[in-house]
Amino acid sequence: MAVIFGIDLGTTNSLIAVMEEGRPRIIADPKSGDTMLPSVVALLANGRVEVGKSAIELEPHLNVERGGTIVPAGLGRDDEGVVVRSVKRYMGLGGDEVAQEDRHRYAFADFGGPVVRFKVGQRTFTPPQISAEILRTLKGWGEAATGEKVERVVITVPAYFNDGQRQATKDAGRLAGLEVVRLVNEPTAASLAYGLHSMASGRVAVYDFGGGTFDISILNVKEGIFEVLATSGDTHLGGDDIDLAVANLMLNQLPEELRRNRQVWNTARQVAEAAKKRLSAEVETGMELRLPHLTVSRLLSRQELEELAQPLVTRTIDCCARALKDANLTPAEIDAVVLVGGSTRMPLVRRRVQSFFDREPLCSLDPDEVVALGASVQAGVLMGKSGDMLLLDVVPLSLGIESMGGVMERIIHRNTTIPTSACERFTNAVDNQTHVDIHVLQGERELAKDCRSLARFKLGPIEPQPAGMARIEVTFLIDANGILNVTARDERTGREHSIDVKPSYGLTDEEIERMLEEAIDLGEEDLTQRLLIQARNDAAAILAALSKQLNEYGALLDQAERDAIQALAARLETARQSNDRELIASLVEQLNEMTTPFAHRIMDEAIKAALEKRTVEEVS
Amino acid sequence: MQARCPSCARLQQPRLFCSDCGAPLAVELDYFDVLGIPRQLTLDPAQLEALYHDLGRRVHPDRFANQPAPVRNASLAATALLTRAFRTLRDPFSRGLYWLELHGEKLARDNKEVPPELAEFIFEVQESLAELQAGQVDGNDSDHVKKRVLSAKSDIQSLLKNAFAQLDQNYADWDNRVNHQADLIVKLKSVLSRIAYLRTLERDVGRVLEQHDLR
Numbered sequence: 001m002a003v004i005f006g007i008d009l010g011t012t013n014s015l016i017a018v019m020e021e022g023r024p025r026i027i028a029d030p031k032s033g034d035t036m037l038p039s040v041v042a043l044l045a046n047g048r049v050e051v052g053k054s055a056i057e058l059e060p061h062l063n064v065e066r067g068g069t070i071v072p073a074g075l076g077r078d079d080e081g082v083v084v085r086s087v088k089r090y091m092g093l094g095g096d097e098v099a100q101e102d103r104h105r106y107a108f109a110d111f112g113g114p115v116v117r118f119k120v121g122q123r124t125f126t127p128p129q130i131s132a133e134i135l136r137t138l139k140g141w142g143e144a145a146t147g148e149k150v151e152r153v154v155i156t157v158p159a160y161f162n163d164g165q166r167q168a169t170k171d172a173g174r175l176a177g178l179e180v181v182r183l184v185n186e187p188t189a190a191s192l193a194y195g196l197h198s199m200a201s202g203r204v205a206v207y208d209f210g211g212g213t214f215d216i217s218i219l220n221v222k223e224g225i226f227e228v229l230a231t232s233g234d235t236h237l238g239g240d241d242i243d244l245a246v247a248n249l250m251l252n253q254l255p256e257e258l259r260r261n262r263q264v265w266n267t268a269r270q271v272a273e274a275a276k277k278r279l280s281a282e283v284e285t286g287m288e289l290r291l292p293h294l295t296v297s298r299l300l301s302r303q304e305l306e307e308l309a310q311p312l313v314t315r316t317i318d319c320c321a322r323a324l325k326d327a328n329l330t331p332a333e334i335d336a337v338v339l340v341g342g343s344t345r346m347p348l349v350r351r352r353v354q355s356f357f358d359r360e361p362l363c364s365l366d367p368d369e370v371v372a373l374g375a376s377v378q379a380g381v382l383m384g385k386s387g388d389m390l391l392l393d394v395v396p397l398s399l400g401i402e403s404m405g406g407v408m409e410r411i412i413h414r415n416t417t418i419p420t421s422a423c424e425r426f427t428n429a430v431d432n433q434t435h436v437d438i439h440v441l442q443g444e445r446e447l448a449k450d451c452r453s454l455a456r457f458k459l460g461p462i463e464p465q466p467a468g469m470a471r472i473e474v475t476f477l478i479d480a481n482g483i484l485n486v487t488a489r490d491e492r493t494g495r496e497h498s499i500d501v502k503p504s505y506g507l508t509d510e511e512i513e514r515m516l517e518e519a520i521d522l523g524e525e526d527l528t529q530r531l532l533i534q535a536r537n538d539a540a541a542i543l544a545a546l547s548k549q550l551n552e553y554g555a556l557l558d559q560a561e562r563d564a565i566q567a568l569a570a571r572l573e574t575a576r577q578s579n580d581r582e583l584i585a586s587l588v589e590q591l592n593e594m595t596t597p598f599a600h601r602i603m604d605e606a607i608k609a610a611l612e613k614r615t616v617e618e619v620s
Numbered sequence: 621m622q623a624r625c626p627s628c629a630r631l632q633q634p635r636l637f638c639s640d641c642g643a644p645l646a647v648e649l650d651y652f653d654v655l656g657i658p659r660q661l662t663l664d665p666a667q668l669e670a671l672y673h674d675l676g677r678r679v680h681p682d683r684f685a686n687q688p689a690p691v692r693n694a695s696l697a698a699t700a701l702l703t704r705a706f707r708t709l710r711d712p713f714s715r716g717l718y719w720l721e722l723h724g725e726k727l728a729r730d731n732k733e734v735p736p737e738l739a740e741f742i743f744e745v746q747e748s749l750a751e752l753q754a755g756q757v758d759g760n761d762s763d764h765v766k767k768r769v770l771s772a773k774s775d776i777q778s779l780l781k782n783a784f785a786q787l788d789q790n791y792a793d794w795d796n797r798v799n800h801q802a803d804l805i806v807k808l809k810s811v812l813s814r815i816a817y818l819r820t821l822e823r824d825v826g827r828v829l830e831q832h833d834l835r
Contacts, residue, residue, distance in 0.1 A: 001686060181685055225673050279712040416707065419681060421700035477700055480681045541688045545629060602720055606631045608621065 002477025004152045004181055004383055005142050006375025008189075009131060009169065011088040015372035016138040018146060019380040024193065024373040030144045036368060037141070039088065041133050044081035059083040059266075080121050089212045090127040091172070093166030099236050102399045112123040112286060112337060121559045131172035133512065138175060156371050158213040159185035160396045163454050166483050181382055182483040186210075187217035188339040188393050189374030191226055193365055196377055203333030207314060207353055207361070208371075210341035214240035216320045218327040218334070222574030227392040230326035230415045232319040237312060239276070239343040245308040247273035250289045250296045264291060266475030280306050280345045306348045313349055326415050330428050337361040340370055350481055384543050392417050395478050402439040404446040411476060414444065421477040426493075428462055428470040435460035436472065440484065444463045446532050459488050472497060535584040539576040542588055543569060546595060549602060556601045568594055623647045626690035636698055637678055643691050644679040646696035661719060661791035665710060672706040680709035710773045713788055725805055727812055735814045738779075745772045745821060749828050766832070769825060774821045783815045786805060
């Protein structure tokens with residue numbers, strides 16, 4: 001069975017890990033020995049893509065409106081490109097949902113549509129495509145380091161990520177040629193890593209303050225079951241925001257036009273970030289913003305940094321209070337607090353967390369690595385190698401539908417354990433109505449317009465009938481990834497209804513298919529191979545099941561039927577050995593159709609047999 | 621009605637997982653059958669949770685990540701059902717509502733009928749809330765109104781406590797077959813409706829208090 005790897009696709013840094021002999025291990029880049037891959041991607045108009053440190057090297061020379069003065073080797077004077085940082089902040093968001101300061105960062109980004117697009121020369125890139133480049137690089141590290149193929153992965157996401165953001169993450173995996181077996185929430189992953197490492201049982205609070213997002217999760221850990229009780233967070237609150245506040249200290253000393261220059265702006269952020277990090281150990285540090293014709297210098301004390309960061313940290317503490325309230329617990333009832341994410345290295349953060357929970361937080365595992373380690377622990381669970389360990393996570397935001405009067409009617413409440421489902425019944429409001437429109441929302445507000453639109457879909461076609469006669473049962477299922485699946489059934493006929501889902505944000509399946517075709521490098525070849533393997537496995541499964549059924553129930557078919565089925569099965573068996581994925585898929589479908597009457601007969605037979613048996617028993 | 625196991629194809633009695641191979645089954649079951657407990661209203665939360673965890677270990681999608689699609693889908697459906705069953709039965713209020721549903725009874729969704737014994741209290745509380753919201757009072761009066769709202773909050777809490785105690789009693793009566801079923805159904809509806817109303821009031825009071833920065 002293919003090994004499943006664990007990936008932390010972070011705002012600032014990304015990592016890959018795998019279980020080895022029952023322990024999780026971070027995989028380093030065999031070439032450099034680095035364990036962290038900066039989530040920085042350089043995209044050039046000529047098709048060249050760089051990820052990580054090599055992208056950072058190009059940064060001062062790209063992201064310019066026109067022409068830098070010094071041109072490094074390998075980069076033409078007229079080379080156009082963009083270096084994207086923190087792409088996670090754009091994932092699964094409509095253009096108008098992107099935060100103000102994130103919109104300002106890039107010259108070439110288009111925020112006009114349902115998906116953010118970065119334009120480079122003639123090409124455009126969406127956030128999932130950019131994230132896919134990061135995943136591809138990690139895939140390369142994993143394969144080089146272990147000699148195993150990296151095809152199946154667990155990817156972590158902030159607990160507070162909504163449906164669109166999760167879907168975008170899965171899309172990124174697909175575009176990178178990976179099968180995303182599970183998405184795991186970052187705080188939960190961290191608790192798994194600690195669970196394996198040191199924690200016995202009890203109520204645990206995981207405080208995860210990263211580069212771009214903040215999550216707090218309250219879990220109950222007992223006998224290998226990690227059960228999330230409540231989660232809260234902010235997908236737009238992270239170390240990046242502290243960097244911004246510090247950067248403004250220098251930017252404010254510049255004339256207006258310079259302040260608005262993107263290159264200046266981005267450079268200021270990097271200087272600020274470096275200073276912030278130094279101040280975790282030092283109490284004062286100097287900052288220097290070097291521009292072509294002037295230099296801005298400023299001293300920054302830890303105290304001043306903390307004053308700037310204070311309101312942001314307060315927001316995280318407010319989230320903690322909300323989560324505790326949802327879990328019906330007081331800070332005193334928490335047994336352990338775990339710190340995750342680079343931003344928890346700040347002394348201010350540690351002090352405030354300690355004060356709120358009235359206990360010393362645990363940080364024995366590297367806060368930058370713990371999420372990736374946890375992802376690989378979950379990968380181990382999915383491979384069936386972790387005994388009785390089980391993860392029970394929750395949906396972070398309530399799910400509902402828009403009902404009369406523009407009200408948000410909640411059908412699945414936040415912090416409900418997943419997988420979970422809810423049924424709603426719909427009928428036709430007017431005579432002969434052909435379709436029913438359903439608008440699905442996510443959020444906690446009363447009115448639909450204040451909640452996030454998740455998808456709109458049309459149920460139907462409904463058979464013409466008087467108003468109120470139609471009975472359609474719609475099941476909203478949130479799977480273990482926290483993603484919504486919708487199915488509909490006509491209660492009268494028992495048949496599944498077709499649903500045409502229009503996601504409000506994100507990529508449609510057609511767009512993804514197209515991107516898969518356009519894939520930038522060898523990823524494409526790998527993906528084709530994997531899809532073929534999948535098709536072959538499906539074929540093998542159906543042939544095995546059929547063989548068993550023919551053995552037991554073959555008598556229910558007459559000779560002609562039996563021959564036809566076996567002939568088709570033989571063709572499938574031959575196709576299975578070939579490389580023709582479409583042929584295999586088509587034959588599987590045909591075989592399914594041909595054996596449906598057979599399956600019905602088997603069912604009838606079995607029921608009959610059960611009834612007969614009962615009659616005999618009653619008599620005797 | 622029997623179900624066919626998506627993994628070993630054997631027919632099974634309706635239950636959460638296949639008795640032959642252990643794979644999850646996607647069937648509709650009532651919540652008591654899902655957890656494998658007898659139909660009674662008094663339940664031990666600790667025992668319920670132990671069953672939930674135990675069954676979860678058997679049918680959760682994480683256990684079937686490498687199986688073909690029909691088994692994975694059955695696991696998803698079975699686990700969602702298990703989660704719903706546990707949540708509904710664990711909370712005494714939702715348990716009661718579900719019980720009524722099993723007996724063909726319902727509480728109206730937006731319960732607009734004010735329970736008569738609470739009418740006066742509710743009126744007073746809503747009046748105080750309105751006063752506080754309108755900001756009509758100032759100075760000493762304002763403190764007075766705030767005090768009234770705060771004390772209303774604690775009144776509601778103790779009324780709820782009583783209602784839940786009564787609910788527990790009703791449940792015990794049912795299990796011990798005290799009184800007629802029809803009688804108990806009327807009593808259940810009444811106390812559940814009272815709880816629903818009080819909770820809504822509690823929520824409204826809580827909101828107003830938060831807006832005015834009181835707790």
